[in-house]
Amino acid sequence: MATDQLSVVFGALADPTRRAILARLADGPATVNALAEPFDMTLPAISKHLKVLERAGLISRGREKQWRPCRLEAEPLRAATEWMSRYREFWESSFDKLDVHLRGLMKGTEQ
């Protein structure tokens, strides 16, 4: 996968297990075992998913005794949302959609 920030974030979100982990963390920090519990998957697999999320900046990890609690870091989602917001006008209404389309045509013909 590409290594630019946006690609890494979108890539991290492109997996239902990882999205579910983020959803769980929205309720507060959790240990790796707690995060793994709902999934029919080994702990190393979860550990890898967490590493992907960490690389994307979507979680951070602490140290507390023998636990490494994970916490949600939503900041990268701001950049991702901002990128998508550029296209908002295209889905907000069919009117906008037509409007944008016509503007595109006008630009193409230099009028």
Place this chain on the structure above:
Amino acid sequence: MATDQLSVVFGALADPTRRAILARLADGPATVNALAEPFDMTLPAISKHLKVLERAGLISRGREKQWRPCRLEAEPLRAATEWMSRYREFWESSFDKLDVHLRGLMKGTEQ
């Protein structure tokens, strides 16, 4: 990659070439060759990227003489944005961030 709609959309966005193609299509429909022009990449490579975008529902393709014009279909971005909006409160302000964190702790201790 997982085959659920959200994963396919996020996966399609996790590549700078594909995001650039979408940006180009925001200015209006374009042929495959026109889309390929800015990239130092062969046509089959672009063709594959377009297939990924099409599978995600982010573009549609027509037929006009010997051309297959691509057009932006931003609707899937609505669902993606909606999914992310759940986390908006986590990045909007540090106050909200603290607030949400405290709510999480309270939930954890059953108070």
Place this chain on the structure above:
DNA sequence: GAGTTAGTTTACCGATCAGCTAATTAACTG
């Protein structure tokens, strides 16, 4: 029909991904 333009398909390649098992590290507990 021959040639050209637009694009896709096929087959291949090396790299990365998502999962597993087994082994290892780190910290607590008796």
Place this chain on the structure above:
DNA sequence: CAGTTAATTAGCTGATCGGTAAACTAACTC
């Protein structure tokens, strides 16, 4: 210290990804 709990690392596998070159299809043009 021995044992347990929490989590990571290492090494393997099969599948997918992103790219290529070569061959092919489809439609237009002379």
